[in-house]
Amino acid sequence: MKRTLLPLNGLRVLDAAARHLSFTRAADELAVTPAAVGQQIRALEDTLGVVLFRRTPKGLELTPEGARGLDALRAGFLQFEDSVRAMRQGQSSKRLTIAAPRDISRYWLLPRLAAYAATDGDFRFQLIAADEPLDFTEANVDLALRYAAEPDEAEGVALGKAEAVWVGAGERICWEGGHGGDIRLSVADAGLALEAAKKGLGRARVPRLLAEAAGMDWTEAEPARRRYWLLAPLPQWRQAKVKALVAALTG
Template structure:
């Protein structure tokens, strides 16, 4: 069934004016001018086809039509407030789901989550391994770390330097694809490339932020096309618990 479009702003103004029986005091409550209150009331009366107020020697009075609808209107606004509180309960939750590549989770993210958790023992985290872009809603994720050149049309914050560094010596350990006679080993991610280089298998070009987080001895820094980002859709990014975590991770 198609719902009737309700003039909610006008009804809100009507509720305030009815409580105060004064356009001036209603305007003070709503932080608008008395003229704006009067315009909203007249527009509401036009939509409803009834007169809601009449002027009396002592000031404003509600008409029978206005009085008849007031109790249900106020009950409706209370239900709206209950609905908003119910939707905001997740804001007070201390559970956060984070998606990140395994290598940066191990060396950079997990130590920081451990420090962050010390600020409040009630925090709970779920960490998901994700190397590719994901559907935040389907995965029920609050925040993600991505290694990319362009995070896309999404709220984001860059992390670390946009640099790559070399670890180890000798033939290449490759993790970003490519071909060549000097590739000694191909692995799945930068973390494995780092471990291979540390084991003496060859040299690996990895993100500067990962090398720093892992305490690796590196050399020959160079500008990189990709970098790490904190990312989330705007609704998740606006959550107080997400904003607080973003601030802590970026400190």
Template sequence: MKRTLLPLNGLRVFDAAARHLSFTRAADELAVTPAAVGQQIRALEDTLGVVLFRRTPKGLELTPEGERGLDALRAGFLQYEDSVRAMRQGQSSNRLTIAAPRDFSRYWLLPRLADYAKSDGDLRFQLIAADEPLDFTEANLDLAIRFVDGPGELQGVRLGDPEAVWVGEGDLLCWEGGKAEEIRLIVGDAGLAMEAARAGMGRARVPRLLAEAAGVEIGETEPAQRAYWMMAPLPQWRQQKVRQLVAALTG
């Protein structure tokens, strides 16, 4: 069945005016002008084809048509409030699901999550090791951290500057691709490349943020195209629990 398009703003104004029996007091409650209340009421009356208020020497009165619909309208608003509370329950839950590269979780993310968890003993986390983009809905993700050149169509905050440092000396260690004849060792991520360099197997170019988190002594840096970004689609990004986590991790 096709639903009628409800004039919700006008109905909200009608409810306030009916409670106060005054356009002025209704305007104060709604933070608008009395003229705006009057315009909304007239527009609602035009839409419904009825008169809702009558002016008398004693002041504003509801018409029988206005009184007839008021109880059902207020019951409907209470149901709207219940619906909004139900939809917000997921946002106010204490569980956060985060996708991040494994090496970044080890060196940078986990120590900070441990500090953040101390602020609320009820917080619960699920970490997903992921270097590739994930479907936020399918994976039930709240937030992702990726090593990219920008958030694209997602909302995001960059973690640190896009800079790289060299760790170790000697033959080239690679995790980003390159000419095979020039590479001593190929590994799967920057963390492994960094550990191989520290073990004396060669030299690796890794993100400065990761090297700092791992306690590597930082020398000269060089510009890089990519950086670590925290990101999420707008609905997840707006969640209070996500905003609080982002603030804690970037504070």
């Protein structure tokens, strides 16, 4: 069955005006002008086909037609408020699931999560190792950290500069593919490349944010195609707990 489109703004104004028996005081409550209250009441009267208020020498008076539906109207608004509270209960959760590559998790993310968790002992985190794009809904992830050129279809906040730096010295350590006689070692990711450079196995080109987070001395900063992003689809991004975490991580 098709539902009737309810004039909710007009009904909210009716509730306020009926409680105060004054368009002026109703306007103050609703943060609008008395003229706007009067317009909403007239529009509601036209929609319902009844007169809701009369002006008398003693002031504004509610008609029997206007009074007849008030109890049900106010009960309905209370149910709306209950519904909103129920939907907001998830925002009170302090459990967050984050997907991120192991290397940036170790050097950059974990220290910041520790500092954030220290502000409230009720925070709980689940950290998932993920280097590739994932389905946020299927994986039940609140936030992802990814090394990419663009945030794609997700909402994204860029971390640091789109730059790469060289760490270590000697022959090249490769982690992004490639070939050549100067490559001494090939590894799976930037974190392993950085660790190999620390051990003196050669020099590696790694994201600047990673090198700085690891406390590595670096040289030869140069533009890079990719950078780290904090990513989430818009529904996750609307969550208060995600907004707060992103603010803490980027502040």
